[in-house]
Amino acid sequence: MYLVPLFPLLGAIISGLFRNQLSKTAAGIIASGAIAASFVVSFLLFFQVKSGGAIAVTPLFTFIKTSAFTIDFAFQVDQLSALFLLIITGIGFLIHLYSTAYMHEEEPHHFARYFSYLNLFVFSMLLLVMGANYVIMFIGWEGVGLCSYLLIGYWFKNTNYTAAAKKAFIMNRIGDMGFLLAVFYILQKVGSANYATVFAFDGFSSTDVTTICILLFVGAMGKSAQLPLYTWLPDAMAGPTPVSALIHAATMVTAGIYMIARSNVLYSASEIAQHLVAIVGLATALFSATIALKQNDIKKVLAYSTVSQLGYMFLGLGVGAYTGAVFHVMTHAFFKALLFLGAGSVIHAMHHEQDIRNMGGLKKHLPITHITFLLGCIAIAGVPPFSGFFSKDEILAAAYAHNPIYWGLGVAGAAMTAFYMFRLYATTFLGSFRGTQQQLSHLHESPISMTLPLMVLALLSVVGGFLNVPEVLHGNAALHHFLSPVLTSESKHSLSHSTEYILMGSSVAIATLALIFAINKFSKNPELGEATGLGKTLANKWYVDEAYDAAIVKPLNSVSLLFKNFVEKGIDGLVNGSGKLVQYSSRQVRLVQNGQVGSYILYMVLSMVILFLLWWNQPILTKFIQKIF
Amino acid sequence: MGTTQLLFWLLSALSIFSAMMVLISKNPVHSVLWLVLVFFTISGHYILLNAQFLFIVNLIVYAGAIMVLFLFVIMLMNLNKDAEPQKSIWMKLAGAISGGSLLLIFVSVVRSASEMQSKQALLKTGNIGLIDQLGKTLFSEYVIPFEISSVLFLSAMVGAVAIGKKH
Amino acid sequence: MALTNRSVAIDRSPMTFVESLYLPSIFKGMGITFSHIFKKKPTINYPEQTRPFSPVFRGLHVLNRDEEGRENCTACGLCAVACPAEAITMEAAERLPGEENLYREEKYAAKYEINMLRCIFCGLCEEACPKDAIYLSETFAPANFARKGFIYGKDDLLIPNKNTEPEAYAKAKGLNQ
Amino acid sequence: MIVLAFDFALFLEKLILIAVVIFGSLGVALYTTFAERKVAAILQDRRGPNRAGPFGLLQPFADGLKLVFKEEIIPNTSNKTLFIMGPGLAMTAALMTSAVLPWGNKVELFDRTIALQIADVNIGMLYVFAVVSMGVYGIMIGGWASNNKFSLMAALRGASQAISYELAMGLSLIALVMVTGSLSLKTIVEQQMLPGHLWNIAYQPLGFLLFLVCAFAECNRTPFDLPEAENELNFGYHQEYSSMKLGFYLFAEYVNMFISSAIMATIYFGGYDIPFLDESKISPNIAAILGIGALMTKIIIFIFVFMWVRWTIPRFRYDQLMNLGWKKMVPLALANMLLTGAIILWLQGK
């Protein structure tokens, strides 16, 4: 079991330490091979879990031991983590493969550094998923944060990119604070961080549970880019595109989902927290969908789309549809990774041009990319029988059962999703080419190692939904049954079949309409001029960054300035005055410190003698000590 | 008074005398040799206490290795001249007085430790100093300290080489 | 330019591990030295044993006597003249009556000295002597403590009388060996 | 009056034994000098000393006499005390090892069973090691006290060489101790005498080779005789010495050679064990004498090997010497130790 994270760790160490020695090929093979090996082991583990079904906790060694609690470095592989393992290692492997081609222009040692980071990321993510307690999860949590930072700032010579990396790091820290507090809270209350112990603990008051859940959710908000901590994710697109695909779409950002799904027992016990999760999720889904409508950067669109989809997942979690959320994580991992990689392929072909206004008509130049991208778009838009349909529909159905308003807003978001995705698709691949002549002449389909992952992911995006065909469609809801031992507190909605049909039909219809509208609007003559009014607001992301700047950064700066002045004038005078006093007196005392070792030792011996003498006559010593204190 | 007592007094007197000579000798090489003699007498004490292993290790490590190292350094530096820097007489006096008073304090502490008055150190018998006893304990209960000390030693060696290298 | 065909290019390639252990070559060398235990020794126990001289060996000088035991030398000085190292000096004296049994001619060498430190044992004195008075024998000049000892006088050079001291004569001739 | 409470007979017995061993060692060393010249001569197809006494057998006494009657020169600028101490220390260290060597089994005389070993300490091997490490002092003090740069350099060379090779020697001995399980030399010999038990050379061939090489280096014998390199360093650390002090140094070297041969014979070649002979069947006294004879034979063979090597192999260069010591001997000794340990564990596991 420990092999799964061990391989990526070894890969990271080897390609990291020997980055100056390894050739590009060797680094690629080592890194990809490590993930492949880990994938194979995960696969075996998956089937073991599937057949055995028992939750296995493997303690490796004692990590922290205090009188109050003991934390083992233990791994737990159950249905939930087995599924995540497959997603992480599987998609991770595809993206490693993709990266060997995508990053091929880098210097060898940068190339190896990249793969080292990537492997380290996979290792941390596996640690996060496999940990048998919150502390191990937190280690992985911080590890993925670190790797995300390193990878966003991979091209560290560009200060904008490093700024984006720092932003991601700091935003995440705010969330991590919540997580850490939650862990402390749990440790303090339960005396253990093991999932089994925590979930079975019955000494929580409802306030405790709510506090823990909200604190955990703050952590999830940071990591999974929910309102109001989402702004780092679009900026994180500064990193190489495969990184965006792996970290900022498929895996890391779903860590929040994983955490909440893992803690479903706690959440189900706290209605307030659930409502909070649902509302924040829904708000994020809608809010970022509106922003995505007007973005022109191919990766930005995908990034906001990711935020939006994450919102859906949280909605699912909030309404108790844990399976749906996890299912959506999986399908989203397939098609969003696909879309990012497709975007990467486009960017690669366009020589690092990311603005869709300068693209168009790439259909005939990049046939494989085009088809796979199209499949991805259909999947995300929720057209049956593609994977996105099943997962999104499950969440929406659960939302309807919970509150029809949620459903209505959710469908609106889905419609926007379909619209902006096909806007993206149409402006990129349809119509005529709008880039420079030079770009046109260099347009080429990507190499096989890039298109192969695309094709695999496209296949998965198409068929991935059949893993969990709901009962209403005469499926067997395989994933649902598989996960049920872990997600014990899943709320079953009791909608009649006819209601479900209507819900499905309406959401699909709305999404399809939006889709067709988008294709019509953008395929031939896209209006890509400067947006006005609401459009401008949307294009500027609701001015959230500016608002943050005005509301937090600027006041903070001015307050700091004020304090600085105050401190410099007032307090510094005081401090400097006392400092001068100390300086003067120490100048006198310093004469004792003549730098000659002999005299120091002499002082030492003399003081020892004096101490002994005092000890001899203890009353004097006692009085002396009393006088001092 | 048996042979053992006689040997004890002889060795003690010799070790104190040689320790004094370490201080008094002007020539560092003589100091080293007197110190070697001190180590020999202390090794003799170990034999009296039937600590055979420590006896031999003391000889190998202190007399055979450490002091040779000292000799090496002194000889290479050509410090055999008597022109060694001397402290002023007052500093010497102060040092001697404070060291002496430390000794006085120690002695009075020891004398006042009443429970020590009747205690005896076992001479000649007792097998804990034998190599198999020590070895078994060392390699069962004290393996980790042993390994750590070996790491310490290795790092000291590396450090010494690194410091001593000409730049 | 190759002067001989014996030159061998030196192999300066670094030693392999086995070579750097030196063991094979050490054993080879030890074998060679061990085999020398069984070799015949070329040295001899010198004073007890001697090697035969070559027929042309030129050793210490000897002043000869005739059949009746009279000195052959007439102190003519030809040997001194012939000597390239100028190692020979002599003083002549006239034979007095009654000394006929000692000296063959009426003139003889009262003093005859050869400085053995100067002499190069070339044998030219022997060539020059008309009276066959001086010969180079097959003996060495023995070691001595002072330079003076190497100036051989007449007593050292003159061969013992065959008639009065036959043993010494035989020894000087090397006949008993 | 102090009553010394010990067995006077035992004291006397040990005293005699010590005297015998020391004078025996000195005697052997004396004749080793002669043997050295003789062996050198034979290996070089010469005859060697043969004038003093029959076959030159009195030659060593003549040499000794010569050394004693030579003029004694103590350099003016030397450190007198230490100058005199140096040779003495070298000699003492050389002779001290013989205390723990079993020279034979036991003899029965005057109704007493006398063990032919001065002290059977159970850390004999470590004692040997400690004394060997003391030997450095003689060289260093002598070299330094001469107040001569060449002597000092040679002394430092000698000391560092001795220290370097002590390491490999200790490691090869550890492998041996792992085989025997005892540090007592007597026990080691008795183990090898057991029926069905081979000599330790059969179990530790590599260890023996390493020990042999280290013994050469510790005795400052060619090819490791850099401390007394005549041509480079004007005769080495004892350059300023003359007369019997020089004799002591030279003599100490031969005593060392004798003792280290004895150690090798004892720990690797069965000591006083006579192969294919059951000692228990003959009377102990005869067995003891035969045993001493066997030990002496082995020692003489080793001494011959020492000389044989000296007259075969040229001297190492200093860097070659250090390279050999640190880069070859120490790793090999470690590997030998590891291998021995692994095999012992494997055999125990079976």
Next chain:
Amino acid sequence: MPIQYYIALAVILFSIGVVGVLTRRNAIIIFMCIELMLNATNLLLVAFSKMHHGAALAADAATKVGVEGQLFVFFVMVVAAAEVSVGLAIIVMMYRNVHSVDINFLNRLKN
């Protein structure tokens, strides 16, 4: 042998070491005095080890009480050896820089 004798001997040796450190200026001699102090403590440790062993031996003939004291001495020796190797290297460096082993030359940390 009364343990007091050993304590007294060790204390005297220790004090001699202290006086040496205080009165000498040669760094090597100071170093040697430190070794002397270490040895005094070692002796004391062994003596105490035997003291405890003797006390425990009366009750149990196979006792191993006191073995730790001797092992500790062993560790002290290891540490002393490490200390000497590094310390002497430092002294050699110092000698190379200021051509003296007088500790009073080292009265500032710069240079």
